Amino acid sequence: MxxxxxxxxxxxxxxxxxxxxxxxxxxxxxxxxxxxxxxxxxxxxxxxxxxxxxxxxxxxxxxxxxxxxxxxxxxxxxxxxxxxxxxxxxxxxxxxxxxxxxxxxxxxxxxxxxxxxxxxxxxxxxxxxxxxxxRAHVAVRGDQRLALLLAHLAELSARHAPPAPDGGVDIAPPLSQQELGSWMDASRETVARGLNRLRQEGLVRTGWRRITVVDLPGLIEFAHRPADEEE
Incomplete structure (x- = not known):
């Protein structure tokens, strides 16, 4: 420990x-x-x-x-x-x-x-x-709130198990999309859309009740990306 x-x-x-x-x-x-x-x-x-x-x-x-x-x-x-x-x-x-x-x-x-x-x-x-x-969740999009939460969970998980050889960090707490949504005050559908966006960005991989953060620095950068950079 x-x-x-x-x-x-x-x-x-x-x-x-x-x-x-x-x-x-x-x-x-x-x-x-x-x-x-x-x-x-x-x-x-x-x-x-x-x-x-x-x-x-x-x-x-x-x-x-x-x-x-x-x-x-x-x-x-x-x-x-x-x-x-x-x-x-x-x-x-x-x-x-x-x-x-x-x-x-x-x-x-x-x-x-x-x-x-x-x-x-x-x-x-x-x-x-x-x-x-x-405070971080104020005035940010749903996919950015999800990125913040996953970054937090990845940092927590990495304290207990080392990253994979490719640098990926498995999210250790087995949370469902519904539970993630409840935590970030969003619907399950918002979480699903957010995960799809993060997969497209190459930041996470997902499976059945499994999320792997592929690029933690990139995930944190995405979470804090100004809105005008999305246009």
Whole structure:
């Protein structure tokens, strides 16, 4: 796991202490790890696999907010804020994790104050990431919003697996076109058209629930291309 994730940032002693109060658990794909509105009774550290974070609107529409992967801490904000879950976290693939009851996790943090700072840093980074993506999505076309999202997912995926010999980066979280559209506030049809455009530009390859970013710098350049260059 990478050193900039929660688990990777812990010392060996901190990991041992956290393992001592955790229980291992596996989740099959499409299984919820925690549900929006539930009581906050545990946190989870992902060891392997990917999950999506989604929040349901008043009309029942599920909006994808983020994905988390190996080494990430999830279900923690409600526990530390003593409130109900604000989102549902669902396994996108088979997930192996460590589950820590809320009281044991807060006791672990009290005994390891350095980790409190790590958790606070995680909150701040996630808020910054969400804010940057929201601002970047203003006044850009659907295919550019898709390019921004795929660039983000490619950079995330590359932290866990090296690029292919040809430089291609497989998007690791197995997101459907519907889920990508939900994340970028667009329809499935917009995503399909965007993928077609990115394929024509030679920036991505696609297959069944599989997207490979062929040219990451080119994808980022496309995402920020001024509108007058499209004319």
């Amino acid at each position: 990478r050193p900039d994730d929660f688990w990777g940032a812990l010392t060996a002693a901190e990991r041992d202490a956290l393992r001592a109060v955790a229980r291992p658990r596996t989740f099959a794909a499409r299984t919820p790890l925690c549900l929006q509105g539930d009581e906050s009774d545990h946190i989870i550290v992902i060891e392997s696999g990917w999950v999506k974070v989604a929040s349901s609107t008043e009309d029942g529409t599920a909006v994808v907010l983020a994905v988390r992967g190996p080494g990430d801490l999830v279900c923690e904000s409600a526990v530390l804020g003593a409130r109900h879950r604000s989102a549902t976290i669902t396994a996108l693939s088979a997930v192996r994790a460590r589950v820590v009851p809320a009281a044991r996790f807060t006791a672990f943090l009290d005994a390891n104050p350095r980790v409190w700072r790590l958790v606070s840093g995680t909150f701040v980074r996630r808020l910054d990431d969400a804010d940057q993506r929201a």
